[in-house]
Amino acid sequence: MNALLALLQREVRLAVRIGGGALIGTLFLLAVVIVVPFAIGPDLNLLRRIGPAILWIGVLLASLLALDRLFAADHEDGALDLMLMASAPLELTVAVKGAAHWLTTGLPLVVVAPLMGLFLDLDLGTGLMVAATMLAGTPALTFLGLIGAALAVALRRGGLLLPVLILPLAIPVLVFGVAASQAAIVGPVPFGTPFTILCALTLASLVLGPVAAAAALRLARE
Amino acid sequence: MMRLTVEDLACVRGGRPVFAGVSFAVAAGEAVVVLGRNGAGKSSLLRVLAGLLPAATGRIVLDGGDAEASLAEQAHYVGHLDAQKASLTVTENLDFWTAFLGGDRARVPVALESVGLGSLADLPAAHLSAGQRRRLSLARLLTARRPVWLLDEPTAALDVAGQDLLAGLMREQLASGGLIVAATHAPLGLTGRELRLNGSRMMPPEGASA
Numbered sequence: 001m002n003a004l005l006a007l008l009q010r011e012v013r014l015a016v017r018i019g020g021g022a023l024i025g026t027l028f029l030l031a032v033v034i035v036v037p038f039a040i041g042p043d044l045n046l047l048r049r050i051g052p053a054i055l056w057i058g059v060l061l062a063s064l065l066a067l068d069r070l071f072a073a074d075h076e077d078g079a080l081d082l083m084l085m086a087s088a089p090l091e092l093t094v095a096v097k098g099a100a101h102w103l104t105t106g107l108p109l110v111v112v113a114p115l116m117g118l119f120l121d122l123d124l125g126t127g128l129m130v131a132a133t134m135l136a137g138t139p140a141l142t143f144l145g146l147i148g149a150a151l152a153v154a155l156r157r158g159g160l161l162l163p164v165l166i167l168p169l170a171i172p173v174l175v176f177g178v179a180a181s182q183a184a185i186v187g188p189v190p191f192g193t194p195f196t197i198l199c200a201l202t203l204a205s206l207v208l209g210p211v212a213a214a215a216a217l218r219l220a221r222e
Numbered sequence: 223m224m225r226l227t228v229e230d231l232a233c234v235r236g237g238r239p240v241f242a243g244v245s246f247a248v249a250a251g252e253a254v255v256v257l258g259r260n261g262a263g264k265s266s267l268l269r270v271l272a273g274l275l276p277a278a279t280g281r282i283v284l285d286g287g288d289a290e291a292s293l294a295e296q297a298h299y300v301g302h303l304d305a306q307k308a309s310l311t312v313t314e315n316l317d318f319w320t321a322f323l324g325g326d327r328a329r330v331p332v333a334l335e336s337v338g339l340g341s342l343a344d345l346p347a348a349h350l351s352a353g354q355r356r357r358l359s360l361a362r363l364l365t366a367r368r369p370v371w372l373l374d375e376p377t378a379a380l381d382v383a384g385q386d387l388l389a390g391l392m393r394e395q396l397a398s399g400g401l402i403v404a405a406t407h408a409p410l411g412l413t414g415r416e417l418r419l420n421g422s423r424m425m426p427p428e429g430a431s432a
Binding site for chain 2: 002003005006007009010013014017018076077078079081082083084085086087088221
């Protein structure tokens with residue numbers, strides 16, 4: 001337990017220090033949200049209608065952005081060797097790294113989402129509803145992304161490979177995240193239906209992500 | 223009495239045999255020095271022992287240790303990579319590995335002092351020289367006690383004083399009933415049995431496979 005707490009502390013420290021990736025995702029989301037209204041033009045109704053979807057796409061890509069270095073960095077400096085040897089189960093080690101990544105990347109995205117919504121002519125109440133769906137959905141993106149981050153080590157390819165590998169898995173999260181946001185704003189589907197499916201996706205990926213990622217890292221031993 | 227026995231171990235990497243038929247035994251208080259030219263498989267042997275590479279054939283048995291724990295959990299592995307994060311300070315790096323490996327965090331300042339990094343404790347590891355980084359890696363051998371040490375070129379980048387320091391650490395480890403398997407080109411200042419690896423065929427330089 002001490003070992004995992006120490007790991008959480010180290011990961012959060014690394015992310016917020018200079019060279020860490022904590023705010024990269026938030027800046028990326030800001031960039032997406034700022035350019036979209038320029039591209040769409042002055043049609044506020046259209047902007048309001050697609051606003052939640054734009055926010056979700058931005059959050060999806062921002063979550064995957066900083067993930068590819070998650071295990072690659074530890075692989076390159078030898079830390080992964082020691083983690084593989086340690087008595088802490090690799091699945092839990094991987095899960096803690098995922099949790100730290102979500103705390104430093106996913107959570108800030110959720111926090112700024114209502115403010116970003118203002119750029120897309122979503123009022124603060126609507127923005128908060130969208131943020132609520134993101135609070136439920138972004139952990140799924142991070143924990144599915146763990147699989148891609150581990151495969152990036154196994155395949156010795158990083159960068160663009162990860163989003164491509166993860167995108168098919170992330171699409172259900174996007175679908176139900178946007179559906180829940182739309183349901184909260186205009187209906188007619190009750191908010192609970194897509195939202196509970198979104199929660200289920202998150203719970204499933206919290207379990208499957210670390211197990212699959214740990215298996216990939218074990219296979220990568222060479 | 224703790225005893226590490228290796229029988230008829232073989233390792234295959236990328237479809238090519240690296241070494242085969244390696245057998246040796248080390249008891250508590252003993253050291254084995256693995257010798258061999260570049261590419262003979264010294265690093266691979268240590269990685270197989272550490273569980274970081276699969277063995278093609280053969281057995282590795284550790285008797286007399288913690289029956290609940292695997293060899294890897296009872297071993298320290300010091301490889302070519304130092305597993306330090308440049309943006310964390312010297313203390314933070316060592317403190318993390320100590321806690322993660324189940325060591326005693328209270329020993330961190332003492333361990334830093336004894337590897338000669340006491341005055342640099344609050345410096346980011348990015349500013350350390352190669353030899354200082356190696357000393358920092360060795361410090362975790364002191365804060366988390368493990369009976370088995372697997373050392374791959376432990377003298378790399380160490381100055382003469384550093385090599386003396388390492389020799390002292392290894393003597394203490396042996397005196398306290400631990401055992402050491404070390405791969406090296408340089409003399410370690412250690413009297414141990416020698417295990418000479420002769421790669422079965424020409425291999426690319428070690429750097430390419432590490």
